[in-house]
Amino acid sequence: MLCQDRPWVVCFSSACLLVIIWSFRLFDVRDAFSILVYDESRKQHEEGVFLHQAMDVEFPAPIDYRPIREVCARAQFRPGLLFTCEEQHGGIGMVRNQILKCVRYAIHGGGAIVVPSMALRNASDITDIETATEVPLDYMFDRQAFITRLSEGCPEMRIYDRVEDFPSYEQRVEEPLALVGDQFEPDHPREGLRHPGQWRRSFDEWLAKQSVKVRPDAPVHVRLEQSFLEYPVRVDGDAFAREFGKVLSFRxxxxxxxxxxxxxxxxxxxxxxxxxxxxxxxxxxxxxxxxxxxxxxxxxxxxxxxxxxxxxxxxxxxxxxxxxxxxxxxxxxxxxxxxxxxxxxxxxxxxxxxxxxxxxxxxxxxxxxxxxxxxxxxxxxxxxxxxxxxxxxxxxxxxxxxxxxxxxxxxxxxxxxxxxxxxxxxxxxxxxxxxxxxxxxxxxxxxxxxxxxxxxxx
The missing domain is CATH 3.40.50.11350 (Rossmann fold)
Known part of the structure; x- marks a missing residue:
């Protein structure tokens, strides 16, 4: 018998050995579990860091507001004038550019702006892009980033969520005036407007012909309609052309x-x-x-x-x-x-x-x-x-x-x-x-x- 001669020594040793063996086995299981948990946590951390860093890179470099501020500083903004950019249509490239162009005209005109909107493409027929269904800016873009960046780049410009939020809007002189960006130069070459720097003067003359005068107590609402690639984006300098598009960030x-x-x-x-x-x-x-x-x-x-x-x-x-x-x-x-x-x-x-x-x-x-x-x-x-x-x-x-x-x-x-x-x-x-x-x-x-x-x- 195993324990016949020195039963207590052998049994005690066997018991100790079993305790040691099971302790090691238990330690190994716990250790392996800890390693798995640590490894999974490390992977999640690495992925989280990667995603955060990657999301921050949407443009070749972060926005530089200085060229935008320089252009806005020359605009001479005035109370009582409101621009809207409604139902812009097309794919990403065109909708994005139409919105930016509308904002640029609003800067020229020296007016406030309502956060732009766009037309919803027909889901059952993707060729139908000029629908009557209007969707807000955040359908494609980061609404708050647009407001924050445009405010930072153009602090003189006021930005409103709705036309009704504009001061004294209910006392406006008449219904919105429709305007196409290139109607003052309809015969411009394919490279764009010849004299974009004269747009403000032409715009003011056009307003005068409408028999309206911009006043804070009787606002003028101008609805900018869609035109096509007529604004020469580098006329304000390469730096402005490079930075201005960064006011629009994808959602x-x-x-x-x-x-x-x-x-x-x-x-x-x-x-x-x-x-x-x-x-x-x-x-x-x-x-x-x-x-x-x-x-x-x-x-x-x-x-x-x-x-x-x-x-x-x-x-x-x-x-x-x-x-x-x-x-x-x-x-x-x-x-x-x-x-x-x-x-x-x-x-x-x-x-x-x-x-x-x-x-x-x-x-x-x-x-x-x-x-x-x-x-x-x-x-x-x-x-x-x-x-x-x-x-x-x-x-x-x-x-x-x-x-x-x-x-x-x-x-x-x-x-x-x-x-x-x-x-x-x-x-x-x-x-x-x-x-x-x-x-x-x-x-x-x-x-x-x-x-x-x-x-x-x-």
């Missing part, structure tokens, strides 16, 4: 979703992404495909070369090969187009027709966001989802889009702030080509090219 939830897309890209494909930098080299390629129904209907493929899928794809493929990047982030409002693009790119690379054979991965925001994030993304509208794409494409190592859409122009012009080139075509013959972005093709490839270079605030 927080879309900026957070874009930051989460970047985090997933970093985790799975692009470890070189730096959330504090606007553009990380050697991370991923940004591809904007403009082949949705509204685009093909507006720019018919029989006339517009890059409305043809094959031609648009081919330009993107050759640029992907040139950059050597292996992760391709694709933005398109048509998933079928993305699927065809991925299949054809894989076939092209596998066939050996490219300069080198390599594996590439094509991803979209839908591939990278899962669970609650994916459900949140799916709850957004066509234009709201495009905000996420805009921000991710803006951060890409290399970017390409077409010339007949304001969306890629907006991205490319914003990125150009980081370029070593002052002009847009120093690296080649494309309409825009710098070390970060390409707007594909030459003027001869398009029936006409809208003056985005002259009329878009980055």
């Amino acid at each position: 927080d939830d879309t900026r957070e979703l874009a930051a989460k897309v970047l985090f997933k890209l970093k985790q799975r494909f692009a470890p070189s992404i730096d959330p504090t930098k606007a553009i990380s080299p050697d991370a991923y390629y940004g591809c904007h495909l403009r082949l949705e129904k509204d685009a093909v209907d507006a720019w018919q493929p029989d006339e517009w070369r890059f409305s043809r899928m094959e031609d648009q794809f081919d330009e993107q493929f050759r640029n992907i090969e040139r950059t050597g990047l292996s992760t391709i982030y694709v933005a398109s409002g048509d998933q079928t187009v993305v699927d065809v693009f991925a299949e054809r790119l894989a076939a092209r690379l596998a066939s050996g027709s490219s300069s080198e054979k390599r594996n590439v991965t094509v991803v979209t925001k839908h591939d990278l966001l899962q669970g609650p994030d994916r459900r949140q993304l799916d709850s957004l509208t066509f234009d709201q989802q495009a905000l996420v794409d805009f921000l991710v494409l803006f951060r890409s190592s290399a970017f390409m889009g077409v010339a007949h859409s304001s969306f890629p122009w907006n991205i490319a012009l914003r990125r150009h702030e980081l370029s070593k080139y002052s002009q847009y075509g120093n690296e080649g013959s494309d309409l825009l080509r710098d070390e970060y972005s390409v707007i594909m093709g030459m003027e001869a490839d398009y029936p006409h090219v809208d003056p985005f270079v002259y009329g878009l605030w980055p």
Whole structure:
């Protein structure tokens, strides 16, 4: 028997051994659990820091208010004059620019402004952008950021939530006066107004012809209607052109979703992404495909070369090969187009027709966001989802889009702030080509090219 000779010694030793063994086992379990908890906490902390840093980078550099203040200081604001910018329509690029242009005219006129609004695109027919359904600024943009930044940049300008909040509005002289920004120069060249500095004088003369006089006790309400790329954005200087667009920031939830897309890209494909930098080299390629129904209907493929899928794809493929990047982030409002693009790119690379054979991965925001994030993304509208794409494409190592859409122009012009080139075509013959972005093709490839270079605030 085990305990027959010295029972108490053996039994005591065995008991101690069992206690030690179980203590170690219990310690190991607790230690392993602690490690797991710590590791998960560390990952959550790292993700939180990444998201916070990435959300802070929406432009190449933070806003510098000095150029905006200099322009506003010359405006001579006056009480009793109110401008509104209602039901601006189009995609992100055009709506954003229309709002900025309306604010710029209000500064010229020396009046207050109501927080702008926009027209809601028809969800069942995305070609229908001029609906009668009005949505507020925060449908796409950060309302409070707009108010705060415009107030900081233009402290003389008063900003109101509603027309009814304007002092003595019920005593206004008459119903709102409709005005189009370029009606004082209807024959201006494609580059924009020849004499934007004279707009205030022309505006005051126009008011006089309406037999109205701006007075605090009898306000004048001017409703600025939509015109198209007629304001030469660099007339106030390059610094103003660079900074003015920063008064409009995309809504927080879309900026957070874009930051989460970047985090997933970093985790799975692009470890070189730096959330504090606007553009990380050697991370991923940004591809904007403009082949949705509204685009093909507006720019018919029989006339517009890059409305043809094959031609648009081919330009993107050759640029992907040139950059050597292996992760391709694709933005398109048509998933079928993305699927065809991925299949054809894989076939092209596998066939050996490219300069080198390599594996590439094509991803979209839908591939990278899962669970609650994916459900949140799916709850957004066509234009709201495009905000996420805009921000991710803006951060890409290399970017390409077409010339007949304001969306890629907006991205490319914003990125150009980081370029070593002052002009847009120093690296080649494309309409825009710098070390970060390409707007594909030459003027001869398009029936006409809208003056985005002259009329878009980055």
